Amino acid sequence: MANEERKNWRRRLKVPKTAVVGEIITIKTMAEHVMEPGVRRDPETGVIYPKKIIDTVICRFNGELIYRSQWFSGVSANPFMSFKMKAVTSGLVEVEWTDDYGQSSYKKAVLIVYDNEGKEILPIKVDNINPNKDII
Amino acid sequence: MSLNNKNFTRRSVFKYLSGFIVLTCSKLANAEFKAGQPFRDRFQTYRQTFRIEPDPEEAKRIVKNIIKGRELRDNLIDLKAPDIAENGNTVPISFSVKCSMKDNDFPKTVHILVLDNPFPEIAKFYFTPSSGEANVSIRIRMRTSSNIVAIAEMADGTVGETRSYVDVTIGACS
Numbered sequence: 001m002a003n004e005e006r007k008n009w010r011r012r013l014k015v016p017k018t019a020v021v022g023e024i025i026t027i028k029t030m031a032e033h034v035m036e037p038g039v040r041r042d043p044e045t046g047v048i049y050p051k052k053i054i055d056t057v058i059c060r061f062n063g064e065l066i067y068r069s070q071w072f073s074g075v076s077a078n079p080f081m082s083f084k085m086k087a088v089t090s091g092l093v094e095v096e097w098t099d100d101y102g103q104s105s106y107k108k109a110v111l112i113v114y115d116n117e118g119k120e121i122l123p124i125k126v127d128n129i130n131p132n133k134d135i136i
Numbered sequence: 137m138s139l140n141n142k143n144f145t146r147r148s149v150f151k152y153l154s155g156f157i158v159l160t161c162s163k164l165a166n167a168e169f170k171a172g173q174p175f176r177d178r179f180q181t182y183r184q185t186f187r188i189e190p191d192p193e194e195a196k197r198i199v200k201n202i203i204k205g206r207e208l209r210d211n212l213i214d215l216k217a218p219d220i221a222e223n224g225n226t227v228p229i230s231f232s233v234k235c236s237m238k239d240n241d242f243p244k245t246v247h248i249l250v251l252d253n254p255f256p257e258i259a260k261f262y263f264t265p266s267s268g269e270a271n272v273s274i275r276i277r278m279r280t281s282s283n284i285v286a287i288a289e290m291a292d293g294t295v296g297e298t299r300s301y302v303d304v305t306i307g308a309c310s
Binding site: 024037039040059061064065066067068069070071072073074075076077079080081082083084085086087088 | 225226227237250253254255256257258259260261262263264266267268269270271272273274275276277308309
């Protein structure tokens with residue numbers, strides 16, 4: 001039982017490591033989950049297995065919500081989803097899955113975005129920081 | 137008190153008898169579920185236990201509630217779905233909304249419905265301009281061969297709809 005429960009918590013997230021400015025990248029997500037629709041019965045006893053599905057999937061980039069999806073019982077088991085994102089600056093991509101029991105799990109990945117000249121574009125402008133004042 | 141000493145008191149006989157009766161009764165109670173009667177779990181809703189058959193009128197009502205009498209735009213969504221799906225448990229579909237993701241020309245929500253499923257709603261997707269393209273692929277469950285409907289609600293209030301028919305050989309339970 002413990003092993004089966006652990007299976008429900010495996011998550012995968014695939015984000016390309018580098019991108020060029022203005023490029024549209026694909027983010028692939030995969031969650032290992034039973035996605036019990038709440039309709040199936042045990043063939044011997046006739047008892048309905050209780051509903052247990054992933055409700056919401058959220059994607060944030062540098063803390064800003066860019067994409068959200070709400071799922072119902074029609075999504076298949078071990079749900080795979082891929083979506084797009086526009087690369088503007090390099091930063092942190094976070095994807096969060098939430099159960100209908102309120103349990104959540106998340107994965108993160110780092111995306112580095114390069115200029116056309118080959119320079120990295122940082123989310124914060126480093127030139128404006130005064131090292132004597134701002135960094136203690 | 138034990139059987140070897142053969143000291144049967146009234147109390148000891150009742151003890152063994154009651155244990156025996158409880159065991160047999162519990163077995164009989166479990167045998168009732170074999171007939172396939174609905175058994176309600178603590179976390180189960182009324183809808184789950186009794187509405188297992190698909191209801192086409194409710195699917196129409198859900199579509200009507202999303203569109204709300206607005207005019208449909210042509211050629212807004214590209215819906216890619218297989219013509220024949222062997223396994224209804226995983227039907228890979230993908231859609232893309234044709235629009236420039238700039239101010240007021242992006243889809244706020246995209247609904248995906250399968251009309252002949254007992255629960256026709258499958259997923260909703262909410263986009264923002266910073267997601268550079270409204271292009272999603274996902275795997276869904278289908279009970280019988282039926283229409284897949286994708287409805288996009290744009291930020292400026294217009295609506296677009298596309299349908300595609302999928303033949304399913306082995307249906308899923310959903």
